[in-house]
Amino acid sequence: MPGERSITQAEKLAEAKLGGFPIRREQMAVVANIYRAASAVRQHLENSVLRGADLTWTAFVVLWVVWVWGESETRHVAEEAGISKGTLTGVVRTLESRGLLARAGHPSDGRLVLLSLTDEGEELMRRLFPAFNEEEAFVASRLSDEECRGIAQGLRQVVLQVEEEGEERRLTAWDFVHCPPWTKHVFVGAGDGPCVIVMAGSRSGGFEVLFPVNEVAAKHDASVLEETSSSDEAFASWGTEERLGYGEGWLPS
Numbered sequence: 001m002p003g004e005r006s007i008t009q010a011e012k013l014a015e016a017k018l019g020g021f022p023i024r025r026e027q028m029a030v031v032a033n034i035y036r037a038a039s040a041v042r043q044h045l046e047n048s049v050l051r052g053a054d055l056t057w058t059a060f061v062v063l064w065v066v067w068v069w070g071e072s073e074t075r076h077v078a079e080e081a082g083i084s085k086g087t088l089t090g091v092v093r094t095l096e097s098r099g100l101l102a103r104a105g106h107p108s109d110g111r112l113v114l115l116s117l118t119d120e121g122e123e124l125m126r127r128l129f130p131a132f133n134e135e136e137a138f139v140a141s142r143l144s145d146e147e148c149r150g151i152a153q154g155l156r157q158v159v160l161q162v163e164e165e166g167e168e169r170r171l172t173a174w175d176f177v178h179c180p181p182w183t184k185h186v187f188v189g190a191g192d193g194p195c196v197i198v199m200a201g202s203r204s205g206g207f208e209v210l211f212p213v214n215e216v217a218a219k220h221d222a223s224v225l226e227e228t229s230s231s232d233e234a235f236a237s238w239g240t241e242e243r244l245g246y247g248e249g250w251l252p253s
Contacts, residue, residue, distance in 0.1 A: 034158070041139050049131045053124065058083060060132075062091050063100065063117065067125045071116040073106070075210055084181050100124060109229060168216050186217040196250050 042057050050060055058081065065080045066072055072080075078088040092115065095101035100121035106112035117125065140148055170190070171177065179185045189195030210227070211234035217223035224234050235241065 030158075034155070044139060045132065045135055049128070049135045052131075053128050055128075056091075058087065059091050059095060060128075062088065062095065063121060063125055064129075066101065066115050066117050067122070071104075071114050074113045074115060077115055086181060095121070112229070164215060184212055184214060186214065186220075186222045188217070188220045188222050194247070194250050196246075 045060075046057050050057065053060075055063070061081045062077060062083075065077050069076070069080070074085065074088060074092070078085045081088065083091075092101055092103065096103060098120075099118055102116050102118050104114045104116065106114055143151065171187075177185075187195075187197055209231065210229055211224045211231070212227050213225070214223045225237075228234055
């Protein structure tokens with residue numbers, strides 16, 4: 001099975017399979033090993049320190065985000081944890097039933113939900129994190145402190161590249177784009193003629209929207225100046241909205 005092969009075996013198999021392809025091997029190795037290392041570390045932590053606390057990796061990350069950031073809106077917790085709101089809902093329900101997490105309504109916006117740690121949740125994280133960090137030290141024990149700093153800085157550059165440059169895509173007529181729940185997205189008309197976008201989606205379970213500040217969108221003058229959940233505030237700088245019926249010839253043949 002693939003999971004039983006060593007990293008050296010996997011790299012040799014990939015090299016044999018891709019020998020005739022004109023590829024950037026160093027960059028491929030970086031990305032492949034980021035994925036492989038992340039999977040290995042996650043599995044190790046779940047099977048060691050987190051198993052003793054009866055926590056999955058996702059549950060621990062949610063607790064960590066709320067512990068570090070304090071009381072936070074569910075949408076922000078999901079974003080920081082790298083999970084969908086649907087996944088967060090299930091995790092929160094489990095942690096809430098264990099008395100580790102509490103939900104509360106937003107004081108000024110009834111559509112929003114706030115998450116905070118209970119006293120039991122705070123106590124668990126204070127007790128658990130030192131042991132978690134010991135396992136982090138074990139995982140990185142073949143690296144010197146200087147090597148750890150170098151790898152951490154290199155990975156930050158990978159994250160920045162994806163966050164700042166990797167999300168911009170040029171679309172052509174009839175392209176299909178799928179945005180999973182809570183995917184940040186801005187569509188910008190790049191030509192001189194009308195731009196028609198046909199959208200379909202579901203907002204079952206209540207309507208909630210967020211207009212975030214985004215540097216990539218700001219390059220096209222398409223970002224809000226301050227984060228808001230109000231469409232009126234988000235579109236205020238573009239003037240009054242004008243609704244029109246479909247015009248003949250707007251869609252390409």
